Amino acid sequence: MLLKYFYDEKLAQASYMVGCQATGEALVVDPSRDIQAYLDTAKKENLTITKVAETHIHADFVSGARELATQTGATAMLSGEGGEDWSYQFLDTINHELVYDGSKFKVGNVTIEVMHTPGHTPESISFVLYDRDQDAPMGIFTGDFVFVGDVGRPDLLEKAAGLENTSEIGGREMFKSLERFKALPDYMQVWPGHGAGSACGKALGAIPSSTVGYEKITNWALAYEDEDAFVKDLVSEQPEPPKYFAVMKKVNKEGPALLSELGEPTHKSWSAEELGEQLRNDLQLIDTRPAAQFAEEHIPGTINIPNNKSFANWAGWLVDYNKPVYLITEQDQIEDLTKALRSIGADSVAGFMTPAELTELKVEGMDMESYKVTTPEEIAESIEAGDVHLLDVRNQNEWDAGHIPQAQHIMLGYLQERIDEVPTDKPVVLQCQSGGRSAMATSILQANGIKDVINMQGGFGAWSKRQLPQTS
Secondary structure: EEEEEEEOOOOEEEEEEEEOOOOOOOEEEOEOOOHHHHHHHHHHHOOOEEEEOOOOOOOOOOEOOOHHHHOOOOOOEEEEOOOOOOOOOOOOOOEEEOOOOOOEEEEEEEEEEEOOOOOOOOEEEEEEEEOOOOOOOEEEEEEEOOOOOOEEEHHHHHHHHOOOOHHHHHHHHHHHHHHHHHHHOOOOOEEEEEOOOOOOOOOOOOOEEHHHHHHHHHHHHHOOOOOHHHHHHHHOOOOOOOOHHHHHHHHHHHHOOOOHHHHOOOOOOOOOHHHHHHOOOOOOOEEEHHHHHHHHHHHOOOOOOOOOOOOOHHHHHOOOOOOOOOEEEEHHHHHHHHHHHHHHHOOEEEEEEOHHHHHHHOOOOOEEEOOOOOOHHHHHHHHHOOOEEEEEOOOOOHHOOOOOOEEEEOOOOOOOHHHHHOOOOOOOEEOOOOOOHHHHHHHHHHHHHHHHHOEEOOOOHHHHHOOOOOOO
């Protein structure tokens, strides 16, 4: 048997290939939208992908199940649990089989048994793997049910998808599902759908796999005997779910577009006059350069989302899905950035321009702008005196753990919709934990006409190290 692990760092998302080398068949579990790695691995290992399986309707990335089933002709093994509201709506476009609690299917000599594990979502299932004709299970693909050190949050349907009163219901379902999990043999391996950095839980570990026994000893969520206490603690202090999660639920339920149906972004050679006119007409232009370069000089009206491993996450918060996306990036980066955006359902990546063209536009007469960067030592006196307005854009749990007394709190992901709450009668200093998120926030304020802005380099972390005033 072959077991192959795939991991997307930008989404903290794991997928798996199970292959039977005796028969040449393979299964892919929870594929990402970019399926090339699975096709390449199958070819290298002389395997044919005959099945693709999903643990649930994902909220945090665009599923590759339809893409992979279409390209390979594989049968999609999809959950039939959860009721009509949680049924897939694109089944007539692919080969498929609905599976339920206790269902079994084969991948060559490997047997997969389905275990209904609701809690994170009503339709959530896990896949128990048996190698050859063994009676003892080898491991379980848990999706967003059990992670290393954590379990799937039940509040996404309520917070991200707007389904009221589902958090407590999901929490109680999770408690019952975990009772079944704890009854599994301790030796079984656990292969989760996410690692550290995912917003699908609050304490995910960075280790790629675990065992049932180890999770029973170390996972905080498996220590509860009291259901009410478990539900209360499960839904508390969860991170803010990115706004794009609601989009993903809909996309993955209805069926994402095939990548072959999407056009490729084109290089745009705008003149200064043409670009100025486009920006006045609400062009969505994302500058992906490092924050330091953006701070030094940038096109007014652009938003800065640096091209790093957090790009997809923050793009999901900040990009307007209803408008085409244009990027400022190097030409050799446009393919990866397009994949990152389409992995979160921002399919309309229309075009790009390169950083070198900013110089040409400036020569043509296009006005550029910049913003100031300061340190806690340099700005502390002005903050205490009230000469500037301090805006903290960290997450709620970070704010609750401690903050600068004079600060206003608006989490970065909500800043665009709450822009009217930001005072403009004095300079605005933006601050996060280290300076990265506040740099993006600074660009958002400038793009929305609030020009007198300053980014605090080092953020609250640097402020704390210097033992400057803060709440405890």
